[in-house]
Amino acid sequence: RRLGFRKVRFTGGEPTVHSHCIDAIRLARRLGYERIAMTTNGALIGDVTRWRDAGLTDINVSLDSIDDDVFQSITKSRDGAKVRQVIDDAIGLGLNVKVNTVLMRSKNGSQEHIGKMIDWALKRRMTLRFIELMETKLNGSFSTAERVLGSEILPFLEARGLKPLAANALRPDLRGPADDRLHHRHLGGPGHRQAGRNHNLCAVAGPGNPRRATARVQRGRIRRALSRQRVVRGAALRPPEGQQPAGAVQPPH
Numbered sequence: 001r002r003l004g005f006r007k008v009r010f011t012g013g014e015p016t017v018h019s020h021c022i023d024a025i026r027l028a029r030r031l032g033y034e035r036i037a038m039t040t041n042g043a044l045i046g047d048v049t050r051w052r053d054a055g056l057t058d059i060n061v062s063l064d065s066i067d068d069d070v071f072q073s074i075t076k077s078r079d080g081a082k083v084r085q086v087i088d089d090a091i092g093l094g095l096n097v098k099v100n101t102v103l104m105r106s107k108n109g110s111q112e113h114i115g116k117m118i119d120w121a122l123k124r125r126m127t128l129r130f131i132e133l134m135e136t137k138l139n140g141s142f143s144t145a146e147r148v149l150g151s152e153i154l155p156f157l158e159a160r161g162l163k164p165l166a167a168n169a170l171r172p173d174l175r176g177p178a179d180d181r182l183h184h185r186h187l188g189g190p191g192h193r194q195a196g197r198n199h200n201l202c203a204v205a206g207p208g209n210p211r212r213a214t215a216r217v218q219r220g221r222i223r224r225a226l227s228r229q230r231v232v233r234g235a236a237l238r239p240p241e242g243q244q245p246a247g248a249v250q251p252p253h
Contacts, residue, residue, distance in 0.1 A: 007035040009058075016044040022054050029055030039100075041075075042083035048090050058096040061087050065101075065108045066120050074107050087126065097126040102133055103148035114148075114156050122160065157181050 008028050015021045015038055028036045037058035038051070045051065051059075063083055065071045071080035090097045101117060103109040108117075114130075121128035130153050135143040162181035 001031045001033060006033060007037065008033045009037040009039065011039040014041055014044070016040055022051060025051065025054045025056055037096075042086040043077065043079045045086045048086060048093055048095070052090075052093045052095060056095065058098070059090050060098045060100055061090075063087065063099050063101060064103075065113065066117060067108075067113070070108050070113070074104070088124070091125050097124075099126060099128050100131055101128065102131050103153075104133060104146040105148055106146060109146070109148040111156070114153060118156055118160055118162075 010021060010024060018024075021038075025036055025038070033055075035057050036055050037060065038056060039060040040062070042061045042063070061083060063071075063080075064074045065080070066084060068078070068080040071083075072078055087097060087099060099121065101108070103114070108114075117128065117130075130148075130150065132150060133143050133147040135147075165180040
């Protein structure tokens, strides 16, 4: 926080399996972070109010299908309804909610399934983000056959009145490499583009784009996730002695 960072994200793996995850969120709030985010599968969240009261402001939930059978075939879990309830509860409590959906052609990549996901999201104050399946050294042939390209999804968004957002339409901290689109019912609304992102926004992102990844700090060094770019030592980011970064607040003692 002393380096001027205003947002922190808890991710994994699954952060909620750590017994002190909610305590870490409380600590982040005490340190003065303005936005505290978590990426989760939602299965172990339970009462969302506890997390909101601890200081959580943003939540990204992985949900590859709203069909319980398809959800189970992908995740091997029967928690689909529970995860959807977590999403609705978070929206009701005023959290910034984003749902990440990775499409696979043989599982949840049909035209019918994509359309249902979009229609479900349009009824909620949230962001739905389709992410292309990432290729790794272990799944090369599988990912090639199963990947649903972003270009295949865009016609579904356009058919439902989701219009492209200009590059400067979102606050700088909400921008990314995704193709962001907003429903026409909210275009021109007072201040909606700067006030928040949760207005029936859909986005299409490529697989594992390192520009999207949050920097992670380890032993005084910062390295971008999913990237082998050079390491930046923490000392290089510190302000001159006795000077606070712009916008920084002094953490409580």
